[in-house]
Amino acid sequence: MGRIHGHEPRGPGAAGGMRPCCRRAGGGGRGALVEPAALAALLAKSAHGYDLRREIQRMTGGELEVDAGGLYRVLRRLEDEGFVTSVWAEGDSGPQRRDYELTAEGRELAEDWVAHLRERERLSGLLADSLSAAMKKDTE
Amino acid sequence: MGRIHGHEPRGPGAAGGMRPCCRRAGGGGRGALVEPAALAALLAKSAHGYDLRREIQRMTGGELEVDAGGLYRVLRRLEDEGFVTSVWAEGDSGPQRRDYELTAEGRELAEDWVAHLRERERLSGLLADSLSAAMKKDTE
DNA sequence: GACAGTATATGCAGCATACATCTAGACAGT
């Protein structure tokens, strides 16, 4: 999912000089971001997947660029679990679009995600502080 | 890894009422925490795995309780990658202990983790804000 | 016809987590 903008564009095999904590695959071990991002976009407006992806970019000021494939997978799962509903958009020309909409449960899930993300925010900060403190002590 | 303290002790099969964003396995999709926690503990003091686990609990005020098995796996990998070194502690009674120590590369890795965790902190906050904002707008 | 953009979807590899289980020494209680 989310590549952080501002990092070097890194061509195909250009992960050379990066350290493990940033180099690792699977999002580099950052937490789940696609699902909450999708929910946030859906709260802003009901839309189809491709559009939600743009909405996520817009919302985050271009910082979060989710993988399209991953986004569709997440939307499917959210639908299976009853947090969103979808219908094929009709009467349009062009490729078929599937319009997604949040359910009441989806809105509750979004609330839970806020708490969850705040917790992650706090824990990340706590660990960063611990590391900083220990490093400082180490240099003394 | 880290179970957050304060959540109900949840007996064996007691994941019943929890929502997906908190219920999911694999750490619930929170980011990597064991590795940075281990590095922070090792910065504080060289020690063996079991003790590092306690140190992590102490450091975080009991908030982060890493899985022992996972911790040993992480330490092994860090050693394979040259970030820590280990020796079997000798002359002791009791079960064998393996003492771990940070290398210079390990200290650099810890620095990288600080930046990485700050980034995660910021991104989690950003998403939480986006969700909150969208939810607020939704209620108006 | 070739190509780019829109739109949805699947396959795969890699990392991280949680829970269960295994070995093994030391020690206390019955």
Add this chain to the structure above:
DNA sequence: ACTGTCTAGATGTATGCTGCATATACTGTC
């Protein structure tokens, strides 16, 4: 002697999230 608990290390397995590659298909442009 048997049982249980704590310490200490390690492995197996299931689940989940990510990123990248790839496949399909429609539309409009050159």
